Amino acid sequence: MPDNAGFMFAAYIAAALVFGGYVLSLIVRARTMARRGDAIDSVSRS
Amino acid sequence: MSPARPPGLFAAAWMIARKDLAIEYRTRSAFFASLVFSLLGVSIFYMVWDPTAVRPIDIAPGVLWTIFAFAGMLGLHRAFGLELQTRAMDGLLLAPIPRESIFLGKALANFVYVASVLAITIPAVVLFYNLEFGSGLLILGGIGVLAAIGLVTVGTLFSSMTVHTRFAELLLPMLALPFFIPVVVPAAQASAKLLVGAELQTVIPWIEVLVAFDLMFGVACILAFPFTIED
Amino acid sequence: MSDTLARSLPSAGASRSVKAPAAVFDWLLAIAVVAVAAVLARAIWFTPPEALQGEAQKIFYIHVPSAVVGLYLACPLVAIGGAMYLWLRDERLDRLAESAAEIALVFLSIVLVTGPLWGKPIWGTWWTWDARLTSTLFLWFVLLGYTVLRGAIEDRQQRARYSAVLGILASLLVPFIHLSVRLFRTMHPQPIVLAPDKPKLSAEMGLTLSLAFLAFALLFVALLRGRLKYAALRDRVEALEAGDA
Numbered sequence: 001m002p003d004n005a006g007f008m009f010a011a012y013i014a015a016a017l018v019f020g021g022y023v024l025s026l027i028v029r030a031r032t033m034a035r036r037g038d039a040i041d042s043v044s045r046s
Numbered sequence: 047m048s049p050a051r052p053p054g055l056f057a058a059a060w061m062i063a064r065k066d067l068a069i070e071y072r073t074r075s076a077f078f079a080s081l082v083f084s085l086l087g088v089s090i091f092y093m094v095w096d097p098t099a100v101r102p103i104d105i106a107p108g109v110l111w112t113i114f115a116f117a118g119m120l121g122l123h124r125a126f127g128l129e130l131q132t133r134a135m136d137g138l139l140l141a142p143i144p145r146e147s148i149f150l151g152k153a154l155a156n157f158v159y160v161a162s163v164l165a166i167t168i169p170a171v172v173l174f175y176n177l178e179f180g181s182g183l184l185i186l187g188g189i190g191v192l193a194a195i196g197l198v199t200v201g202t203l204f205s206s207m208t209v210h211t212r213f214a215e216l217l218l219p220m221l222a223l224p225f226f227i228p229v230v231v232p233a234a235q236a237s238a239k240l241l242v243g244a245e246l247q248t249v250i251p252w253i254e255v256l257v258a259f260d261l262m263f264g265v266a267c268i269l270a271f272p273f274t275i276e277d
Numbered sequence: 278m279s280d281t282l283a284r285s286l287p288s289a290g291a292s293r294s295v296k297a298p299a300a301v302f303d304w305l306l307a308i309a310v311v312a313v314a315a316v317l318a319r320a321i322w323f324t325p326p327e328a329l330q331g332e333a334q335k336i337f338y339i340h341v342p343s344a345v346v347g348l349y350l351a352c353p354l355v356a357i358g359g360a361m362y363l364w365l366r367d368e369r370l371d372r373l374a375e376s377a378a379e380i381a382l383v384f385l386s387i388v389l390v391t392g393p394l395w396g397k398p399i400w401g402t403w404w405t406w407d408a409r410l411t412s413t414l415f416l417w418f419v420l421l422g423y424t425v426l427r428g429a430i431e432d433r434q435q436r437a438r439y440s441a442v443l444g445i446l447a448s449l450l451v452p453f454i455h456l457s458v459r460l461f462r463t464m465h466p467q468p469i470v471l472a473p474d475k476p477k478l479s480a481e482m483g484l485t486l487s488l489a490f491l492a493f494a495l496l497f498v499a500l501l502r503g504r505l506k507y508a509a510l511r512d513r514v515e516a517l518e519a520g521d522a
């Protein structure tokens with residue numbers, strides 16, 4: 001059996017990075033958007 | 047004389063195409079830019095290859111059709127860019143003509159322009175790369191027509207969309223190039239076969255792909271076009 | 278307090294505070310992530326490797342489910358959502374197409390990254406231009422173009438129409454790219470699970486793969502839900518801002 005476990009771990013880590021990066025970007029974008037929404041709230045309050 | 051009737055689908059398309067071609071004929075801006083681009087491209091490609099390692103006949107088809115796709119794209123943006131100045135597009139939209147005829151007219155003008163660039167580029171490639179086509183040149187011309195139709199239908203539709211976006215000139219290649227693959231690959235493969243003097247039969251599958259692409263995207267683009275110019 | 282204020286704002290859909298749906302990482306996504314992690318842990322440590330290919334064969338527990346979810350769940354949604362939008366003109370359909378496109382891009386990126394990492398040890402090459410690989414790569418490019426196009430248009434309805442047109446045309450393009458490349462010889466392994474005569478996966482491998490499909494499908498649903506929430510929030514905030522100005 002060929003010894004190529006390194007490729008397997010590399011692939012699993014790479015996939016995790018792509019996915020994690022996307023979820024992080026989504027969370028950041030949603031948070032920014034929520035902040036913009038709050039800003040409207042405070043503007044209309046004044 | 048009877049009162050003026052609005053022109054039909056093809057009559058209106060012909061009027062729009064003639065208008066665009068007249069503008070292009072007087073300014074010759076896009077045509078010359080594309081022509082010089084493709085001639086330069088063809089000669090640069092020759093020089094970056096080692097002619098003792100790779101025979102010119104092997105790279106010529108690929109060069110021809112790649113340059114064709116890029117040169118064609120240079121001019122596609124112009125089709126609707128023209129109408130942007132002085133908001134001429136509004137006039138077209140107000141005209142009592144079917145929306146589809148705007149697309150057909152623009153595509154027809156683009157076809158004439160792309161085909162004329164191709165008509166000069168093919169002989170240039172034959173000349174620069176010392177090719178001997180013989181009777182295959184006629185079939186190559188036919189492939190050129192099919193490829194130009196495919197390039198122009200998709201390209202015209204996308205240019206009508208990207209012209210309204212930011213960084214339009216950059217976005218058009220990004221959207222259109224993947225759609226040129228089923229045009230460029232069969233055209234290049236078929237020309238390569240013709241160049242080595244293969245039987246016509248071996249070329250037929252590639253021509254079928256081209257015809258299918260032209261029909262499918264011709265219909266799809268005409269149907270989709272009205273959605274891109276709603277207001 | 279801010280709830281009542283938000284309610285009093287003169288804009289459609291502002292019945293709740295804009296803050297409320299901000300949590301895109303919710304319980305469903307958490308469950309999906311745990312499920313995928315559990316299946317992959319099972320794949321790495323508790324599933325026997327294939328005798329000929331070695332450990333690298335296990336890449337396929339990520340690669341294949343990602344490809345199936347991306348190509349057969351997410352991508353069709355882009356075209357279908359777009360076509361339905363042109364018909365019904367409901368903004369939610371446009372958001373569906375938009376979200377599906379972005380998630381398809383994520384899954385296809387995973388496919389394109391894990392594929393070469395499997396190909397190098399097994400095929401001996403990182404990349405080969407066969408029909409599947411080529412069409413996946415160009416589909417990835419089209420999706421990228423789709424996302425950039427969306428970012429380049431300000432007007433919301435125009436953006437929705439243009440991207441719908443692009444989505445529909447892209448669905449016509451894929452078979453053509455496939456066909457163009459198919460006319461060359463192809464060396465991608467036929468899907469071993471679907472071919473009846475080929476040696477079957479062992480029962481344990483089959484179970485892991487089935488679980489992986491389920492987990493990735495769940496992940497897709499959860500991601501799509503989160504991305505839709507974000508899109509709805511963004512549209513609401515933008516509408517509020519436009520109303521304020």
